[in-house]
Amino acid sequence: MLSSSFFHSILLATTFCFPSALATAESDFDWRTLHASKTLHWTPCYSAPLQCTLLQVPMDYNAPRNGVTASIAIVRYPSTSPKSQYRGPLLFNPGGPGGSGVDAIVGAGADFATAFGEQFDVVGVSYSTPTISFFKTEAERRFLIPSATNVLYASFNASSVSLADTYANMQLMGQLAIENDPNGYLQHMSTDNIARDMLSITEAFGFEKLQYWGVSDDKVGRLIIDGVEDMNAYYTANFTNDMLDTDKSMQTFYSGCAEAGAQACAFHAPSASQVAANLAALTASVKAEPIAVLTPQSHGILDYVFLRNAVLDALFDPYNSFAALAEGLAALASGNATLLYAQNEVPTFECDCTAPAPAFHENNFEAYMAIECGDGLPVNDTIAQLQQFYEDGLKVSTSFADLLLTTRVLCAGYKIHRQGRFTGPVGAKNTSFPLLLVGNTLDPVTPHANADSVGHTSLVATSDCTFSYYKAYFVNGTLPPPGTVCSVEAELFPSPGSTSSNATAKRTTENLEEIKIREAATRIGSVVRKILRRAL
Numbered sequence: 001m002l003s004s005s006f007f008h009s010i011l012l013a014t015t016f017c018f019p020s021a022l023a024t025a026e027s028d029f030d031w032r033t034l035h036a037s038k039t040l041h042w043t044p045c046y047s048a049p050l051q052c053t054l055l056q057v058p059m060d061y062n063a064p065r066n067g068v069t070a071s072i073a074i075v076r077y078p079s080t081s082p083k084s085q086y087r088g089p090l091l092f093n094p095g096g097p098g099g100s101g102v103d104a105i106v107g108a109g110a111d112f113a114t115a116f117g118e119q120f121d122v123v124g125v126s127y128s129t130p131t132i133s134f135f136k137t138e139a140e141r142r143f144l145i146p147s148a149t150n151v152l153y154a155s156f157n158a159s160s161v162s163l164a165d166t167y168a169n170m171q172l173m174g175q176l177a178i179e180n181d182p183n184g185y186l187q188h189m190s191t192d193n194i195a196r197d198m199l200s201i202t203e204a205f206g207f208e209k210l211q212y213w214g215v216s217d218d219k220v221g222r223l224i225i226d227g228v229e230d231m232n233a234y235y236t237a238n239f240t241n242d243m244l245d246t247d248k249s250m251q252t253f254y255s256g257c258a259e260a261g262a263q264a265c266a267f268h269a270p271s272a273s274q275v276a277a278n279l280a281a282l283t284a285s286v287k288a289e290p291i292a293v294l295t296p297q298s299h300g301i302l303d304y305v306f307l308r309n310a311v312l313d314a315l316f317d318p319y320n321s322f323a324a325l326a327e328g329l330a331a332l333a334s335g336n337a338t339l340l341y342a343q344n345e346v347p348t349f350e351c352d353c354t355a356p357a358p359a360f361h362e363n364n365f366e367a368y369m370a371i372e373c374g375d376g377l378p379v380n381d382t383i384a385q386l387q388q389f390y391e392d393g394l395k396v397s398t399s400f401a402d403l404l405l406t407t408r409v410l411c412a413g414y415k416i417h418r419q420g421r422f423t424g425p426v427g428a429k430n431t432s433f434p435l436l437l438v439g440n441t442l443d444p445v446t447p448h449a450n451a452d453s454v455g456h457t458s459l460v461a462t463s464d465c466t467f468s469y470y471k472a473y474f475v476n477g478t479l480p481p482p483g484t485v486c487s488v489e490a491e492l493f494p495s496p497g498s499t500s501s502n503a504t505a506k507r508t509t510e511n512l513e514e515i516k517i518r519e520a521a522t523r524i525g526s527v528v529r530k531i532l533r534r535a536l
């Protein structure tokens, strides 16, 4: 178990975590009215009781006195405890990388306070400047990054040219990154610097030790393996073992749907293998015959890649997505593509074509590529080697290797790797930032991604047990016993009406505090899910 109190003060959700250094979203507060400084000056923002500040940090932590700085936008939901009980900042990161911590606190600040205790200032960051972009205008960005849908991944299996095309496309992104980064900021977008930023924030609050709740940025469903090995794979840009549980997650859709019955699962068939076969047939049909869809919000093509992404997306958040996915698939199978399309669409982009990228513009793709690929070793693979990498990966997962392993192709395009950045090895007992975010701290938190629940991170499935451990951990430093397994109070395919009636039944038998925490956790989960979807 953990011995150093420094380790105790850190909690890692499932795998690896990033604060959202750079992200944007709709905002009611104009951060440009604030001036960055080395100390925290709080200003009321958004809605009471939220407060905001801009903290100045070194751009290059190895040359802190060269005068080049970055500013981190910080929002807090202030502690209401008396001073004697005040415990400082608790940093929350919704993951991504690219999800806005500011949006999380703006959306659910009070719920964080309920879930973790009023002793903390609950803190989220994002909107940092200078804002990086690979593009000169927002129009160029939207033209080059397919954002008409929720499609995140390319697929190796879409056609015989998709690997080569994706490869060339990512080379282009990597070259645009260099072209649009004359000041060399991108090299500093890395996990080690983000970890240093978080420590800077903590210190600016007058505290020594980081208190952190991060949601994994990893895109793979429900992986908990040895965190140590996992991290070394991350730093070698080898995402293969991320897929160890992907096929099992997919299987829960098939078996859950078969067991749930036609009432609860619209894509129902009598056996799991029949559900699987029906989905395969539907996928093949869409591959042969993609469908044009027009909705009031947007228009696009429901093709193989769209469908595969829609299914994978649901695997990340099965308790909230499986039933809807089943409805979308059933409608598609009966000839109506609109529902499944609409579940994954984003509004058609419109803009003034000549407008430069605004000060706080969307750059989730850039943040993702810069951090995920900039952290790791340079990927030097040829197209043939990437093809081999994919084929090797199929031995680990047949269900989504074609999508998930395209991350390596993404990284093959990215050429900015700061000399001296942290690249492992991970797993030493006594490490400093950012190693202590990983490895050892995973063990005590196995409840939030164990074999008992499906999906990615504890937020996708509400569990009283998990959240009560979180609170005990943050408030008292108490760790759950090794190997603790929490069950989830949710069903993959709830039968109509079951959720509310069960919630009512439980209300009478449980104490109010637990119910309050559960409701808060549910709202946090829903806010974070929205942020992450947008981050993609």
Ligand SMILES: *[C@@H]1O[C@H](CO)[C@@H](O)[C@H](O)[C@H]1NC(C)=O
Residues within 6 Å of the ligand: 157, 284, 287, 394, 398, 399, 402
């Ligand atoms: C690739 O697509 C074909 C349909 O064209 C399908 O039969 C096959 O299972 C897919 N392979 C993988 C690994 O997804």
Ligand SMILES: *[C@@H]1O[C@H](CO)[C@@H](O)[C@H](O)[C@H]1NC(C)=O
Residues within 6 Å of the ligand: 238, 239, 240, 241, 389, 392
């Ligand atoms: C990636 O990791 C897998 C699983 O550990 C391994 O089999 C494979 O050889 C690795 N590939 C590369 C290119 O390092």
Ligand SMILES: *[C@@H]1O[C@H](CO)[C@@H](O)[C@H](O)[C@H]1NC(C)=O
Residues within 6 Å of the ligand: 331, 336, 337, 338, 339
């Ligand atoms: C297809 O589904 C959409 C969304 O569920 C619905 O609004 C529409 O009426 C359906 N179209 C047809 C032709 O049934």
Ligand SMILES: *[C@@H]1O[C@H](CO)[C@@H](O)[C@H](O)[C@H]1NC(C)=O
Residues within 6 Å of the ligand: 236, 237, 377, 378, 379, 380
């Ligand atoms: C790519 O090549 C560079 C320079 O030779 C090397 O340092 C790096 O380790 C290589 N990347 C991988 C993933 O092997």
Ligand SMILES: *[C@@H]1O[C@H](CO)[C@@H](O)[C@H](O)[C@H]1NC(C)=O
Residues within 6 Å of the ligand: 429, 430
């Ligand atoms: C780890 O750090 C503690 C406290 O600084 C020290 O007492 C201990 O010897 C270190 N252990 C190792 C293996 O370096």
Ligand SMILES: *[C@@H]1O[C@H](CO)[C@@H](O)[C@H](O)[C@H]1NC(C)=O
Residues within 6 Å of the ligand: 471, 472, 473, 475, 476
């Ligand atoms: C923290 O410890 C105190 C004293 O043991 C206990 O009363 C309290 O319930 C604990 N708080 C949490 C959130 O576990």
Ligand SMILES: *[C@@H]1O[C@H](CO)[C@@H](O)[C@H](O)[C@H]1NC(C)=O
Residues within 6 Å of the ligand: 491, 495, 498, 499, 502
């Ligand atoms: C309600 O919850 C209980 C456990 O508390 C569970 O056994 C039961 O299946 C649930 N009922 C429905 C209809 O979901």
